[in-house]
Amino acid sequence: xxxxxxxxxxxxxxxxxxxxxxxxxxxxxxxxxxxxxxxxxxxxxxxxxxxxxxxxxxxxxxxxxxxxxxxxxxxxxxxxxxxxxxxxxxxxxxxxxxxxxxxxxxxxxxxxxxxxxxxxxxxxxxxxxxxxxxxxxxxxxxxxxxxxxxxxxxxxxxxxxxxxxxxxxxxxxxxxxxxxxxxxxxxxxxxxxxxxxxxxxxxxxxxxxxxxxxxxxxxxxxxxxxxxxxxxxxxxxxxxxxxxxxxxxxxxxxxxxxxxxxxxxxxxxxxxxxxxxxxxxxxxxxxxxxxxxxxxxxxxxxxxxxxxxxxxxxxxxxxxxxxxxxxxxxxxxxxxxxxxxxxxxxxxxxx
Amino acid sequence: xxxxxxxxxxxxxxxxxxxxxxxxxxxxxxxxxxxxxxxxxxxxxxxxxxxxxxxxxxxxxxxxxxxxxxxxxxxxxxxxxxxxxxxxxxxxxxxxxxxxxxxxxxxxxxxxxxxxxxxxxxxxxxxxxxxxxxxxxxxxxxxxxxxxxxxxxxxxxxxxxxxxxxxxxxxxxxxxxxxxxxxxx
Numbered sequence: 001x002x003x004x005x006x007x008x009x010x011x012x013x014x015x016x017x018x019x020x021x022x023x024x025x026x027x028x029x030x031x032x033x034x035x036x037x038x039x040x041x042x043x044x045x046x047x048x049x050x051x052x053x054x055x056x057x058x059x060x061x062x063x064x065x066x067x068x069x070x071x072x073x074x075x076x077x078x079x080x081x082x083x084x085x086x087x088x089x090x091x092x093x094x095x096x097x098x099x100x101x102x103x104x105x106x107x108x109x110x111x112x113x114x115x116x117x118x119x120x121x122x123x124x125x126x127x128x129x130x131x132x133x134x135x136x137x138x139x140x141x142x143x144x145x146x147x148x149x150x151x152x153x154x155x156x157x158x159x160x161x162x163x164x165x166x167x168x169x170x171x172x173x174x175x176x177x178x179x180x181x182x183x184x185x186x187x188x189x190x191x192x193x194x195x196x197x198x199x200x201x202x203x204x205x206x207x208x209x210x211x212x213x214x215x216x217x218x219x220x221x222x223x224x225x226x227x228x229x230x231x232x233x234x235x236x237x238x239x240x241x242x243x244x245x246x247x248x249x250x251x252x253x254x255x256x257x258x259x260x261x262x263x264x265x266x267x268x269x270x271x272x273x274x275x276x277x278x279x280x281x282x283x284x285x286x287x288x289x290x291x292x293x294x295x296x297x298x299x300x301x302x303x304x305x306x307x308x309x310x311x312x313x314x315x316x317x318x319x320x321x322x323x324x325x326x327x328x329x330x331x332x333x334x335x336x337x338x339x340x341x342x343x344x345x346x347x348x349x350x351x
Numbered sequence: 352x353x354x355x356x357x358x359x360x361x362x363x364x365x366x367x368x369x370x371x372x373x374x375x376x377x378x379x380x381x382x383x384x385x386x387x388x389x390x391x392x393x394x395x396x397x398x399x400x401x402x403x404x405x406x407x408x409x410x411x412x413x414x415x416x417x418x419x420x421x422x423x424x425x426x427x428x429x430x431x432x433x434x435x436x437x438x439x440x441x442x443x444x445x446x447x448x449x450x451x452x453x454x455x456x457x458x459x460x461x462x463x464x465x466x467x468x469x470x471x472x473x474x475x476x477x478x479x480x481x482x483x484x485x486x487x488x489x490x491x492x493x494x495x496x497x498x499x500x501x502x503x504x505x506x507x508x509x510x511x512x513x514x515x516x517x518x519x520x521x522x523x524x525x526x527x528x529x530x531x532x533x534x535x536x
Contacts, residue, residue: 016413016414017411017412017413018412019412032467033445033446034397034424035397035425035444036398036399036400036424036445038412040374040423041412041413094372097371123466196504199500227468227469227470230470231468231470231498231499234470235492235495
């Protein structure tokens with residue numbers, strides 16, 4: 001089994017009264033939370049160097065076992081991860097320096113058969129942890145379980161009159177979203193990406209007294225910002241709304257009607273490095289004589305915002321890009337109607 | 352007073368007086384005399400365990416364990432009471448450690464860096480000085496406000512931070528070990 005076609009896997013560990021029953025549903029699970037909840041104990045229990053009788057069972061994948069990530073003299077952490085197969089690798093915060101090394105991040109990204117449990121509250125920028133993969137350990141009836149760290153603010157409600165939209169990305173994504181929203185909703189982007197997103201939302205609310213803010217951020221890699229995001233929600237949650245299915249702007253683009261048929265040809269990858277996967281996929285399926293969507297640089301081709309061939313004098317025969325059969329005379333309606341992002345049309349007043 | 356630097360310290364270039372990984376620092380340096388009433392309280396409130404003897408703790412989950420197996424947050428709270436002039440990695444304190452930390456900081460000076468945003472109930476009378484701005488905060492709202500506004504992004508060098516308490520150069524040093532190293536050199 002490859003984790004790219006990720007199934008949940010269940011790790012069960014017992015040592016005396018210490019019992020863990022962990023449902024692992026992401027390639028990387030980040031575990032934070034209170035002290036004394038058993039994070040390091042979990043690491044110690046799967047560490048083969050500590051002499052003890054630990055009962056361990058893995059359900060959901062054959063041939064898998066759990067191991068503690070160790071720093072050894074014989075091979076580097078990156079080498080160990082590169083060679084690792086069919087493992088649940090538990091990494092304690094005492095190895096945070098190793099995990100933050102670029103070669104280790106790369107090794108994790110390219111390992112397609114292992115699951116990773118990363119313990120610690122430190123920055124984990126290079127790992128692209130999904131915000132839904134950040135958990136804490138909670139002991140219920142004597143058994144430690146992984147519980148999602150975050151309680152999200154309410155999702156988008158069509159009746160809400162949004163005043164502002166904060167998007168994590170600058171460049172093309174901001175340009176597209178601004179055009180979509182027109183004069184209905186004011187669109188701003190974070191000062192410099194993910195790590196400034198929450199500060200930017202906060203500043204926006206204070207500066208403009210924004211009363212309903214739609215937040216569009218790359219959920220698939222927002223796990224590093226989860227505690228500040230939670231703090232933001234605790235303070236201003238009643239002003240803030242999210243689209244729960246918004247994984248990244250590239251994902252949104254791929255799920256529009258423009259690429260729907262092409263997107264189906266590719267499997268949706270869940271798990272590690274999802275953000276980059278969508279970026280590359282969008283670049284691939286959007287390649288045409290009219291321009292390729294690259295993550296940075298260049299302008300957004302008109303196909304993304306303007307009525308295309310059927311509405312113009314240009315022939316559509318040579319166009320390999322865009323919707324040739326649009327009927328709405330509104331590119332955004334053509335793109336989004338009937339998709340999981342149709343709510344954006346209502347928010348922008350186009351429906 | 353609790354002194355907080357909102358940012359992340361580069362542990363590769365930091366001196367020994369930066370407690371990057373509490374397990375390594377605590378396990379190697381803790382003394383039996385540290386296991387006083389404060390340690391008992393910390394182990395009880397944070398780890399839900401009982402200090403039986405200076406070196407023995409009874410955990411409801413792990414049974415009888417050596418003191419070095421208590422949580423990182425508990426270790427750091429115990430060390431904070433007993434050593435001054437050092438800087439802690441605040442990310443080792445879980446959310447549930449902060450009320451105790453602020454209480455302890457009424458009596459002793461504690462310095463730390465902090466990356467994450469802890470969530471806890473601020474104790475009455477608790478105060479912290481934000482090293483980045485010099486601001487003194489006395490509520491979680493002010494603390495978070497400062498965290499959002501004053502923090503330094505990326506990695507900071509230990510020596511670039513203006514630590515308000517003099518770093519104790521002798522902390523974690525070993526006369527015996529250092530003397531042998533000197534002989535070799």
